[in-house]
Amino acid sequence: MFTLPRTPSQMFGGIGSVLKSFVRVREIVDGVVCLNFGRKMYEYRSIIKLTTLNFSLMSEEDQDALIEGFKGFLNGLSFPVQILIKNLPYRLDEYLNSLDKIDDELSDVMRDHAHFVRQLASRRALIKRNFYIVIPADQSMTRNKEEALRNAQTQLQLRCDELLRQLERLGLSGHRLNDKEILHLYQSSFLSEEAKLFPISDNLMAGANNLMVSAKEPQGEKPDLQTLLEKDEDYLLEEEKPDKKRKKKKQKTKKQKTPDFVSVPELIAPSSIEVFPWAVRIAGELGHEFVRTLVFVNYPRSAYPGWLDAIIQVDEPNVDFSLHISPLPPQQVTSRLGRKATEFRGSVLASQRQGKAPDPSAAIALQDIEGLRERLARGDERIFSLSLFVQVRGRTRRELSERNNRLVAAIRSLDFRALPAHWQHHAGLLSCLPDGDNQLGRARLFGTSSAATFYPFTGSDISMDSGVMFGVHPNGSLVILNPFNSQELENANMVVFAKSGAGKSFFLKTVSCRLLPTCNVYVIDPEAEYNNLCERVHGQYVRLSSESLQLNPFDLYGRPDALEEDEGTDEGNFFREKILNLITFFELLLSDEGILSQKEKAFLYRCLIKTYENRGITMDPRTHHRTPPNMQEFFVIMSSASRGDKRFGVGEDTFGLSDRLERYLHLFPSRTRVILDNRFVDFNIRELNDALKPVGLFLITEFLWTKLRQARQERVLQRHSIILIDEAWLLMQFQQGAKFLAAFARRIRKYGGGLWCTTQNSDDFLGSEEGRTILAMATMKFLMKQDSSTIESVMRTFRLSPGQRNFLLAARRGEGLFSTKSWTPMEVVASPKEAEMANTTLTLASSVRSTEALLEELELEDLEPPLNGYSKKHPERA
Structure with a gap:
């Protein structure tokens, strides 16, 4: 325990003084913190x-x-364990600066969004809460x-694994901090502002306890420092043995102290710490912070479970909570409870002898103690020593005082009392x-x-350090997510369930627009x-109608430089997968309920193989770059035997599939008319x-899946892609379509994409096994x-x-529950320009004009496809 300072302020200046008095960390090895509390041996934490x-x-x-x-x-x-909760302010500078740097057709929208976020941040504090357990x-x-x-x-590994298993039963998940995360946590515990602006880099961590070397040196295998020192010591001993005079002369020479290397504590230590009666002033590289500690001293007679949530969720940044929990041995507690019971029992007996009514509070306290002793004896309860501290920070004395007063008022409103x-x-x-x-003590039983x-793990902060804004929490904090952050999210897939008019399309439009600077968005x-x-983002508009579907379902991809050995690889298997997808496609097109018999599928398979062979395309990947067939060629081969043409050898169509297909031939062009050359389609x-x-x-969906695989095979750095399917239940109501979409959801992560599905008919979506897979x-x-x-x-x-x-x-409208790992309330908000862009109401005249332009272009020749449904008078829209 520290002794009280002798002066109104005590200055700990210089790294050495601060290290000796405040920084106990000596080393961090494989997630284990070595601490020096001034005792003979180190202590260790995870x-x-x-x-x-x-x-x-x-x-x-x-x-x-x-x-x-x-x-x-x-x-x-x-x-004993320590539960540490840190309320940190959001740092939006990097996010807002990235929006301001956008200089294209989205610049006006992004700057309007940045201005909107700044307004949100000015209205109330944006806080990120982190929860830790120190073991x-x-x-x-x-x-x-x-x-x-x-x-x-070994012991800490076992304890951490056991605690994580116990916490998983409560629905909580977590991970053990590595060396860099621990170092950053200590840095933020001293100076939270500088920890965010200047985090400790990997290069600085590597330089601790090591010699600095030139970056131009060849990086070969080098012996460690300890080995070199041992060799030098052995060499000196051998040299000194024959020369006794030199040894005596060296003993007379005054020994000089050798400077040490840069250590881990020096990386996190502030420049000075000054202790005042009312606070501690911590000075760093850029400025200083005032830190005040509040101690919970009085607790009410009864409190509802989870009362700490109302204090933790207070709308104040730079506030930390430290809860020390230490289990006490039953023998130690039983004897003390026995003495307390004797005191209360004596008070009751004394009142009775004097002819007075017993004090009700003493009688109730006696009953509580007796009941607790009984539960302790049965093993149903244990006794804990609890200390709860609140640490308040401020850049100025005024800011510290105002934040302290607001926090004290919140604590008093719950009938608790905390004193500085x-x-x-x-x-x-x-x-x-x-x-x-626990240096302060102030524990209670x-x-x-x-x-x-005291259950402390409350809240629902799912935000990340980078990404785009998805919405806001009810307490005003932003929900910022990067769907492609593989370290925190398993994949970029998302489902949205809502009734008509709840705002699901508005949500998807605003989020997809914010993602456009960094990824492609394809909307069905x-x-x-x-x-x-x-139109507002100058995207690519593709219209599919009952006159033309604009896509050739037989499209393949391939490289002229493909090898024969690629046949068994992912590229070689693509042709087989394409055939199966085409069979699923014909099931949707030609059957009444999306299902064909096995004989019908076998006939379709023979026809498909022969159609590709007619173009010189086989299982060999080296043939996949050739011009693919089209639906008219497939129809000719399918109906050849019925017309008396035996050249293709596919057999006669006894199922009437060609008759059913004939009425749809006008829908399919000879070549695909869509070129994906825009980030929004x-x-x-x-x-x-x-x-x-x-x-x-x-x-x-199958066309986009083919393009994603093609981009991967080209081995060129590609932008991430979002495939957004509005009203996915249209496809989920058919078994084969549901299977394809489920397989698509499982595999799209490997191709740098994410599948977003939305529906208002949740029963149709949830009623199948494939829907639950998605x-x-x-x-x-x-x-x-x-x-x-x-x-x-x-x-x-x-x-x-x-x-x-x-x-x-x-x-x-716009409210709901959002989840990545746990559910949290979220509201969708947008800037004025984003709201205008997400508006679905269009004038009838503009809609008619765009339709007429599309119809004119669809009547052009098949050999030269139009520019994705746009008139050639407007090439800038392509």
Whole structure:
């Protein structure tokens, strides 16, 4: 325990003084922190970072179950832990600067969006909350540092794995911090501003405890420093043995102290720390921060479970919470409880002898103690020593005072009391570091039931450091996500479920527009809702109608330099996969319910193989670059035997498939008329009749899938791609279409893409095994306002609580529950220009003009395809 300073302020200036008094870290090895508390031996810690659950959205039954699970977690603790919660401000500078740098047709929209985000940030604080658990290792009895470190690593690994398993039962997930993450956590614990602006680089970490070398030196295999020192020592000993005079002369020479290397503590230590009675002033490279510690000293008689959530979620950045939990031995606690019970019992007896009524508070306290002793004896409860500290930061004394007053008012509103640690703020700073060391003390005894009410892992922050804004939390924080961040998300797939008019299209339009600077967006639009957005971003408009589908389903890709050995590879297997996809396509086109018999499929297979062979295309990948056949050629081969032509040898069409196909021949051009040369492509299938919409949707999806695979085979760095299918239930209602879409969702991640599906008929989507597969493969899920007729199936599928169910039924337009790992409320917001672009209302005149232009171009010759549905008078739209 630190002693009180002797002066009104005590200055710890210089790295050496700060290291000695405040920085206990000595080394970080394989996720283990070696700490020096001034004792004979080092102590060791590991740190776990956790995700959270939205406690407030849970039903009362789920909250009770969670608290019961937390009780079991506490009862299983055999060592003290520290729970550290850091409320950090969002850093939007990088995100906003990237928007301001965009200099193309999207510049006006992106700058309007940046201005809108700045307005949101000015209205209230944008906070990111991180949750950590600091786990200690038992003190080692050996003084051999290497052996002590190995023992600590083994013990900490077992403890971390066990704690993570226990927390998974509560619905929480987490990971153990590596060396760089631990170093950054310590850096932010001293100076949070500088930690964000100037994080410690890998090169600086590599330079700790090592010699600096020239970057021009050849990087060969070098012996470590310890080996070199041992060799030098042996060499000196051999040289000194024959020369005793030199040895005596050297003993008389005064020994000089050799400077040390740069150490890990020096990387995180601030330049100076000044201790005042009312705060601690920490000075760094750019400026200084004032730090004040508040200590919870008084607790109410009763508190509802999860009361800490209301304080943790306070709208204040730069506020840390440190909860120290230490289980006490039952023998130690039982004797103290026995003394307290004797005191209260004596008070009751004294009142009775004096003829007075017993004090009700003493009688109730006696009952509580007796009940606790009984539960302790049965093993149902344990006793814990709990200390709760709040660390408040501010760049100025005024900012610190204002933030402190607001936080104290929030604590008092819950009938708790927290006081500043006057003259002990330096000890408070040490208690809030991730050292797992309670320097302030100020502990209180709690049983398991009362300690479980401190449940701290509440909240729903799913934001990332980079990405685009998806929406805002109810507390004002932004939801910023990068769908292609493979370190935090398994894939970029997303599903959106909402009733008509809930705002799902508005959400997808705004998010896809924000992603356009960094990725391609391909939209399959069944209701022409994306025409306005396509025009505003100068996108590529592709119209599929009952006159022409514009796509040749027989398209292949291939390289002239392909090898014969590629036949068994992914490129060689593509031809087989193409044949199977074409059979699925003909099932949708020619059958009544999307299913053909096995004999019909066998006949189609023979015809397809012969059609490609007629163009010189076989299983050999070296033939795949040749001109593909078309639907007219396929029809000729399919109906050849019926017309008496035996040249192709496919057999007679006894199933009538050619007769069914003949009425659709006019839909398919001899060559594909679509060239994907734009980052936003809108495939409009509104003018297709209901029978052809699933066919058009499948045809477009298979075409995009072919293009994605082609881009990968070309081995050229490509932009990420989002394939957005609006009203995916149109394809999901057919079994073969559902299977294709499920396989597409499983494999698109490997090709740098993401599949986004949206639907308002959730029952049709969720009623199949393939639909549930797509849900399982979607890392991101967004449930918006639901109808009472569909809420039950949504609730069962996503395992929602009654509280979440009621939220979805009462949600306003644009509100919903978003999930990457846990559900969180989110509201869709947009800047004025984004809202204008996402507006689906178009004037009738402009719609008619664009349709007429498309019809004129579709009547042109097949050999030279038009520029994707746009008139040649406007080449800039291509």
